Amino acid sequence: MLDSTSPPQFDPGSFRDPDTRVFLHDGAVFRCLSSRALLDWNRLVSSEVYRRLTRDGALVATERVEDPSALPRLDGKWAGVLKHETVPVISYPYEWPFEMLKDAALLQLDVTLVALGDGMTLKDATPYNVQWFGTSPRFIDLGSFTQYEPGEPWAGYRQFCQQFLYPLLLQAYKDVPFHPWLRGSLEGIQAQHCRAMFSARDYLRPGVLTHVYLQAKAQTRYEDSNRDVKQDLRSAGFGAAMIKNNIKRLRRLVERLEWKPERSTWSEYTKEHSYEDDDLRRKSNFVRRVLAPRRWSLVWDIGCNTGTYSRLAAEHAEYVLALDADHLAVDRMYGALKREGNDTILPLLADVADPSPGLGWRGLERNPLGDRGAPDLILCLALIHHVVIGRNIQIAEFVAWLAGFGADVVVEFVGHGDPMVDKLLRNRSGQDIDYSAEALELALARHFKTTTHEALGSGSRTLYHAQSPHRQN
Amino acid sequence: MVLVSWLLAEVPAQAYLDPGSGSMLLQVLLGGFAAVGVIGKLYWHRVSSFFRKKDSSGQSMDPRAGA
Numbered sequence: 001m002l003d004s005t006s007p008p009q010f011d012p013g014s015f016r017d018p019d020t021r022v023f024l025h026d027g028a029v030f031r032c033l034s035s036r037a038l039l040d041w042n043r044l045v046s047s048e049v050y051r052r053l054t055r056d057g058a059l060v061a062t063e064r065v066e067d068p069s070a071l072p073r074l075d076g077k078w079a080g081v082l083k084h085e086t087v088p089v090i091s092y093p094y095e096w097p098f099e100m101l102k103d104a105a106l107l108q109l110d111v112t113l114v115a116l117g118d119g120m121t122l123k124d125a126t127p128y129n130v131q132w133f134g135t136s137p138r139f140i141d142l143g144s145f146t147q148y149e150p151g152e153p154w155a156g157y158r159q160f161c162q163q164f165l166y167p168l169l170l171q172a173y174k175d176v177p178f179h180p181w182l183r184g185s186l187e188g189i190q191a192q193h194c195r196a197m198f199s200a201r202d203y204l205r206p207g208v209l210t211h212v213y214l215q216a217k218a219q220t221r222y223e224d225s226n227r228d229v230k231q232d233l234r235s236a237g238f239g240a241a242m243i244k245n246n247i248k249r250l251r252r253l254v255e256r257l258e259w260k261p262e263r264s265t266w267s268e269y270t271k272e273h274s275y276e277d278d279d280l281r282r283k284s285n286f287v288r289r290v291l292a293p294r295r296w297s298l299v300w301d302i303g304c305n306t307g308t309y310s311r312l313a314a315e316h317a318e319y320v321l322a323l324d325a326d327h328l329a330v331d332r333m334y335g336a337l338k339r340e341g342n343d344t345i346l347p348l349l350a351d352v353a354d355p356s357p358g359l360g361w362r363g364l365e366r367n368p369l370g371d372r373g374a375p376d377l378i379l380c381l382a383l384i385h386h387v388v389i390g391r392n393i394q395i396a397e398f399v400a401w402l403a404g405f406g407a408d409v410v411v412e413f414v415g416h417g418d419p420m421v422d423k424l425l426r427n428r429s430g431q432d433i434d435y436s437a438e439a440l441e442l443a444l445a446r447h448f449k450t451t452t453h454e455a456l457g458s459g460s461r462t463l464y465h466a467q468s469p470h471r472q473n
Numbered sequence: 474m475v476l477v478s479w480l481l482a483e484v485p486a487q488a489y490l491d492p493g494s495g496s497m498l499l500q501v502l503l504g505g506f507a508a509v510g511v512i513g514k515l516y517w518h519r520v521s522s523f524f525r526k527k528d529s530s531g532q533s534m535d536p537r538a539g540a
Contacts, residue, residue: 017489124490155488158496191496210503218495229494233501236514242504249503 008072012364020143032078060140061085089373093127094183095348097331098259104130105164121148125156134343151234154243162188172257191216279456291316300375303383325351353391381412389424395439403447406470415460
């Protein structure tokens with residue numbers, strides 16, 4: 001454990017801006033500030049910008065640490081320390097559905113616009129500076145605020161396009177999912193690559209001609225130029241009013257973007273699922289019986305779909321991660337939770353067979369999903385047949401992976417005869433797939449302390465609650 | 474103390490992010506009505522620097538130059 005004589009272990013993902021760095025200490029989040037960044041902070045905290053953004057709940061709650069003597073030893077480079085409110089679970093834009101990325105983009109634009117209104121600006125414009133408290137986005141990088149120098153262009157414009165606007169445009173106009181792209185490149189989508197995805201007809205769609213086509217052209221034209229563009233803009237009288245005009249128009253553009261696919265595999269699930277009403281009641285009661293005896297700190301609902309059981313879990317948990325691999329299902333769930341004002345369920349796009357890995361510099365800049373919030377209960381309802389039959393992951397492997405979290409699990413086994421299981425098996429005849437309740441029970445017995453189960457009335461489904469040997473009741 | 478604050482305040486804001494030359498110039502076009510004068514000035518600088526370059530190259534051709 002660190003004490004005041006040890007240097008802090010900086011977050012490996014906070015190195016980009018040399019004027020501020022983040023570290024964790026005793027479960028709390030701290031940010032070191034250079035003397036320059038401390039000046040910016042002092043300016044910010046006494047400004048109308050800060051008062052207004054705090055009133056609107058746009059910023060993560062932050063305070064200056066007046067006496068850092070109890071913190072790890074900081075070298076002379078650092079002139080001050082801030083303490084931030086802890087985000088329940090860190091998430092990344094390649095895990096957000098369309099509407100979440102859109103709301104994060106609007107927050108980024110609003111924060112920048114408010115800052116410019118009071119002589120400040122932001123150093124960057126990246127979705128990694130936005131985090132979620134359920135469905136409420138907060139801007140977390142207080143070190144990004146700095147004084148606006150007259151004549152300066154908006155430093156984050158290109159980054160905003162690459163990491164917010166192009167992903168949203170591609171999803172809205174072309175139905176191209178942005179998640180593999182953002183996961184494949186932390187810098188986002190380059191203008192020329194985005195341009196290559198659009199046809200000449202698309203140039204008529206709002207934003208494409210200017211922010212995509214012209215930007216790609218301009219970047220190519222000036223790529224190797226030695227021209228001092230900043231100086232040219234300054235002497236030509238460029239100013240904050242022009243940035244504000246650009247941001248206001250970008251805001252209108254983003255606000256009007258809509259992604260409207262007609263349906264996906266799971267978006268109609270509640271209308272089409274293969275449950276008898278009595279089975280549904282018994283399933284809910286089983287899950288309730290597991291949840292009710294205690295207060296859970298973090299529940300993962302894997303394969304959450306419309307979030308029925310995430311909502312049940314939220315009644316007995318501090319926080320719930322609602323995970324699903326279907327983009328439209330997660331997008332609709334986010335919309336529903338937002339309308340409900342639910343701030344304890346975080347819906348994320350996640351595929352258990354291909355979860356978010358460590359990414360970026362040394363693979364440590366962005367963390368794997370499992371490292372960002374260890375669950376004490378995992379719900380896997382109507383999921384296992386998709387993992388075992390659909391993705392060829394053996395039952396024993398899947399259960400071992402679940403057991404690795406040290407959490408209790410609720411697993412629903414869906415047997416042969418279920419329409420979805422039969423559908424998954426229809427082209428797999430002759431293949432040796434070890435998919436049976438016995439295989440599941442054997443694997444659960446190997447890794448968990450005790451298991452209780454209940455077969456649902458219609459016969460093809462059984463629910464299991466397996467208690468982790470690592471969890472104290 | 475006041476002097477130190479003033480000196481530090483004079484340190485220019487450090488841009489750790491490269492905004493990209495092309496993207497910076499595009500911001501003039503996206504700046505709306507407020508940017509009309511800036512576009513005019515940028516063009517004027519370009520035209521006048523073009524003629525200045527011509528002048529300076531003309532001088533360098535003068536056999537007496539650099540003698």
